[in-house]
Amino acid sequence: MTSTANPDYWSLLGIRPDSDAAQLKRAFRREARRWHPDLNGNDPVAEERFKLVNEAYAVLNDPRRRDAWQRGTGVVEADDDPFTTGFPDFEDYLDVIFGRRERREDAAPEPASEPEVMPWQTGDSHVSSERPVAAPAPPPPVLAVEDLESVVELTPDQALLGTQVELTLGDGTLIQLDTPPFAGDGWRLRLEGVAPGGRDHFLQLRVITEDGLRVDGLRVHYKLELFPPDAALGCAVDVPTLDGPVTLQVPPGSSSGRLLRLRGRGLSMEDQLGDQLVEVVVVIPSDLGEDERALYRRLQELALESEIQ
Known part of the structure; x- marks a missing residue:
């Protein structure tokens, strides 16, 4: 079975293409909080995913950039990058994105919103630009002392049910x-007051198959993983x-971080x-031969020539 796909910012935020501005904002806040590096100290992929979430919101919230993306003519670059000096505190980050300037202690809390779950999508498995079924958001990340944390491995069915x-x-x-139910790999459950001295114990769920599938x-x-030519x-x-x-x-010109969807899998x-x-x-292979190094040097020269022109 062979499939094709394009990047899908709607799927990345877990909302439908016909979502309005308020739904887009709520979805962005949910995913940004979920992947913010300060809230995911033990997750090595959080920083990369957080940047993708920010990129998705920047494109979908800007009619000009969204139109360019939907027409497949490329994405207009943003005027600024909130990550040039590192990752700000989560609330400060939202102030930058949403243009808020009020004091944090004076701001009214925004009511929590439940993640959307779409109806069953039938048909053969294939890559599509339609949004996947959104899974329930995991519990808020917590910081745990190493000796008060246990890892429990679950099968996909155990995690689901x-x-x-x-x-x-x-x-x-x-x-x-x-x-x-509906648990996922990397979730942390807090067992309050069960450890010696009335401390909390943390349970980290691991749901990964032998093939590297994370649930x-x-x-x-x-x-x-792909080599650069592929x-x-x-x-x-x-x-x-x-x-x-x-x-x-895999479509040509696929960079790291590009998401392809296998529907119904x-x-x-x-x-x-x-x-x-x-x-x-x-x-990048670590054991490049001399011929391969020569090809990469030639690619580098071509890239420099292109910039000069």
Whole structure:
């Protein structure tokens, strides 16, 4: 089975293409809080995903840039970059994006909004620009002391349906708890006051298959590593899914961070069906031969010549 795709900022924010400005803003706030680096100290991919969320909002919130993206003529560059001096505090970051200047303590709290869950999408699995079924947002990230954190591995079905977990603490205390349904890899559950001295213990869920498929609610995530020639020219590659491998056609000019969607290749629950998101990661071989180095040097020269012209 062969598929094609284009980047989808709507899917990245988990909303429909016909969403209004208020829905776009709420979705951006939800995803920005979820992936902000200050709130994900133990997640190595949070910084990259946070930048993608910011890029998606910058494009969709600007009619000129959104029109250019939808017509496939490229994305107009933003006038400024809030990350040139690092990542600001989350609330300060929202002040910059939304143009707010009021004092933080005077601002009225915004009511929480539930993530949207779309109806079941039927049909053969293929990459599409339609948004995938949005998984429930994970619990807010928490900071944990290393010796008060345990890792529990779950199967995709256990994460989806919830399961009972037994945990033995350092002092021999046996804890039994039920994990929530629609859980995902990297979720942290706080067990309040169960550790010695009345401290909290943290339970980190790990939901990753042997093929490297990460489960998050109904969604499945997969990192596809490509060599520069394959990413630049496009290629057909076999990608693992929960139901077996499928052939994915990677479009030419795919940079690291590009998301391709395999529709219907996630988990299912009653009338809901999740999707699989494939993230392109361009890697450079560490053992380049002399001929390969010569080709890269020539590419570098061509790039410099193009800039001069």
